[in-house]
Amino acid sequence: MYKPIIIVLAMLFLSCKDNGQEYQAETFELPSIPDQIVLTWQQDPSTTLTITWRTEKPMEESFLSYSESSSAAAGNWTKKEAESFTFEQTSSWFHTVELTQLIPDTEYHVVIEHPVLPEQFFFRTIPAERNQRELVFLAGGDSRTRRDVRREVNRLAALQDPDFVVFAGDFIDSPLNEEEWNEWFDDWHELLITGDGRRIPIVPAIGNHEVAGGFLQPRSKAPFFYNRFVTPEPRNYYTLEFGPDLVIITLDSDHTKEVSQQNQWLDNTLHSQADKKWKILQYHVTAWPSSRSFDEEIPVKIRENWVPIFEKHNVNLVVEGHDHAFKKTVPIRNNMEDKTGVIYIGDGAWGAPLREVKNPENIWWLDEALSADHFWKITLSKDGEDLKVEPVFRPLVKAFMLQAESSEAL
Ligand SMILES: [Fe+2]
CATH class of the missing domain: 2.60.40.380 (Purple acid phosphatase-like, N-terminal)
Structure with missing residues (x-):
């Protein structure tokens, strides 16, 4: 449980006399x-x-x-x-x-x-021009309930020394539980900082666990998400440009904005970003599931509404979540494998309970799938020409320290 820290400084001069003057006890409280x-x-x-x-x-x-x-x-x-x-x-x-x-x-x-x-x-x-330095960022999501795992993954994330983290929703379990949010932000504050004290920004997307009711709710049902992450308007979906070569677009997969209501904005935004070499999208519910059913309502909606727009504008990479597993799809265009298509990565395993995955040998859209805690590390080369996308898995076997025995003990 989160424990508040209150510091009260007390200056007590009880019955203390100086030149015949008596001081009274004086207590004052420091600001939070x-x-x-x-x-x-x-x-x-x-x-x-x-x-x-x-x-x-x-x-x-x-x-x-x-x-x-x-x-x-x-x-x-x-x-x-x-x-x-x-x-x-x-x-x-x-x-x-x-x-x-x-x-x-x-x-x-x-x-x-x-x-x-x-x-x-x-x-x-962030550099505004190319040829300054590499840009490293992480992509993941679904940190919900296994707090110890979430903290481990947080530590692993900071060790990558990233410029920022793209987080595709489902931060906590109960949308209105302040204690859970406090734990999440305590962990982020403590661990998403590099060894030399550099704090790491986040680019958040909304998931069903941020919203009381989960789906198709007004923004007022997600008060912690909207008040605690200050992002570009209209907040549930937005664009950020990282220098001349990269744009990251965040969408709302039916939580506080209906999927199809973002189509026009998405099409216009991608049109206006046509000069970007790298166009990356993120949202919560996966269109190409690694665990859940292919025929669920929201995956179908996303494939019917957004996927054709991604393909029209040659989006490079899409970050998805919600299924609590590791996955990478084959490149997809027109509902089939196509080397000119879009690659989707996910599916959110930053501390949420892991799910069993489908066998990629039997599922045409899956290139790889594993039930494993992880995030993705994405590196944009200095000249903006290459984007390296690699998974970073939480080690399943914890390392242990061997301590050298002193010579006297031998
Ligand atoms: Fe979810």
Whole structure:
């Protein structure tokens, strides 16, 4: 269970006399400590970043300071006040700041201010031009109920030193359970940070477990998702461009927006992104299941509505979830294997209970399928020409430490 931390400083001068004056006991409470930091984008990842954090209580003022890392020591810091808010289903307060006009491919230090326990970290903006450096990002989803596994996968994710994580929904199990959300954000805050203190942004998609009722609900039924991940409008589906060669489009697979209602937007967006060499999509429910039935309503809807649009615009890769397994499809076009087609990866196994998979030998759309915890690591080459897509599996056998015996003990 999440345990609140309250620090109370007490200064007691009981019956203490100085020059005949008597001091009274004085107690004051420090403001809540900032925690559960999450980084997202609402605009260009080369020049902006949105930072959101939590406090248990409302704050009189809430702000952060940031500085380009190279000039932080010289004291060139900018202070920015947060927008603070809460919502009906939580007892906490949230504070969000969007940093803009940042320099591409640059490290920034951040201090979330607090009189005793300020939170410090750094982040890195995305290159705006090619030939700067490789871009590494991870793709996965479905972290729901096996918290110990989720934490292991989180650690494994940070070890890849990624620029960001694409997460295809089903973060927790019960959409309105604040304790589960607190655990999820505690784990993210603690573990999605590199060894040298760089926090890793997330590009989130909505899943059925974020929404009370799961499917075809208004956004108000997913208060934790919409309040805690600040993303581009209209929030349930959105686009982010990462430099000149990569676009990542997030869709809502029938949770708070009906599949077919996104067709026109998707077609227009992909048309306007035609110059991008790499077009990647993510959404939650898989169109090409590794475990569940091919004939379920939403997979059928996605194959009828979105898949022809993906194929029309030559989408390269689609990240799916919901089936809690590892899968890679063959390239698909016109409902058959076609080497010019779209490859789909998934199916969300970042801590959710694993499901048995279909045998790829009997299923035409599956190239590989395994019941295994994992995420995908995707590397865009420096020149933007190559995209390497490789799975990273949670080791099934835990490593153990061998400790060298001292010479006296031998
Ligand atoms: Fe799901």
